Amino acid sequence: MSQKLCNECILHTDSEICLRNQGLESLHNHCSKVKFNPGETIFKENAINAGVVYLKSGLVKIHTCTQAKDRILRLTKAPSYLCLPSSLGASVNRFTATALEPTEACFIELSTFRQLIVENGDFAYQIITALSQREMNNFHVSLNLGQKQANGRVADALLYLANDIYENDSFVIPFSRQELGDWIGVTRESISRILAEFNATGIIRQEGREISILNKELLEQISEKG
């Protein structure tokens, strides 16, 4: 992996700006790219954290598995930083990251990342803006989980997958009913019933994990009303 590629990829900005920084010549020496297949673990909770993980491509779930129950917190789609908090906020990963689709991840040493931030204000501002937007999303998730009932949550999950993850009203749910339930806090049985109902009323067409949203306005209403 050449230095130029690394800079362009990680910094998301033109190389002229990157070259301003003396620290950058070492980026490609402190960064490694790894490929993951669906189901493979990228990092594990309770492991000492390995540094910053940048997702180059793919889709990942952040989850935690306590007392035999898997609980999914977020999906993260490339390109983005994967769960920075696990890297900066604590010395031990508090969550597990698992690939849902074929994924390429770049591992950057924490000291290198820190150097990039400190020496490159534009890069720092980019990261801060991205984290801020993420907090907005977190607020939305909180509203969804805290104040809606099951069909509202399912509606919201489908809209999220369509709008934010796949950018298409037809998609294949990247996990089982069980996992979908673990994500939005509903049992797999209720998920089945609600999807069947949405299917019967023509809001979606559903066949196994394939979903097509047919009546987005109605789905949005259901999500709104909770």
Place this chain on the structure above:
Amino acid sequence: MSQKLCNECILHTDSEICLRNQGLESLHNHCSKVKFNPGETIFKENAINAGVVYLKSGLVKIHTCTQAKDRILRLTKAPSYLCLPSSLGASVNRFTATALEPTEACFIELSTFRQLIVENGDFAYQIITALSQREMNNFHVSLNLGQKQANGRVADALLYLANDIYENDSFVIPFSRQELGDWIGVTRESISRILAEFNATGIIRQEGREISILNKELLEQISEKG
């Protein structure tokens, strides 16, 4: 408000580092301090956003009021940045901030804040670390709201107020039962019942809005088990 005071307060770092930055001499010209009494609005959703708000002292709730129902998303305690996302992620505030206790807030122009970040890498890194820790907290909130039942949520709310907000096992809840319910997604009636039950079993001592946690271990267990 002198420049020196502003720098020390906002940057949380020694003035030597601050002085490195040419932009800083203008901080005190682009920053204003305002006092708020409990119940007063600091900024309102749907208003064009005024810049970055730094909380110097006090306690604030971030909430949103749709269809006559108030929904509380987070509490934010000084010193900290108040809901940066509303400033950076969008041009219009998506949430309302209201003081719960007497609060001092500093309003910083967005361009000034940006300049601080871009020119002061250490400051930027501080902000990024703080935002990362906030995301950790958000994950915790999601687990709490999404996967726990009412008594677990109430237990968690009490522990949060004791540990994170007041740093004392005895405190006065800064809002009504209704608001507490709006925060954790439980009706005020259920809140009453659960607090009465905690009181009866000796986990807490409760009188009106005054709370003392008597058996923290048990409360933690209830919060854990959901």
Place this chain on the structure above:
DNA sequence: ATACGTATGTGATTTATATCACAAATATCG
């Protein structure tokens, strides 16, 4: 293809909690 394990669908029942209704306590204001 067959067999085994896993995932999914669906009914019956139970349970937690929202809703409704009203009383009591507390705060606010003239």
Place this chain on the structure above:
DNA sequence: CGATATTTGTGATATAAATCACATACGTAT
């Protein structure tokens, strides 16, 4: 101070969703 509004507590009931139980479908490996 009394009158009114707001907040809180508590019982009865309704309801959403979990749990339990089992059937069916699907996937994978031999």
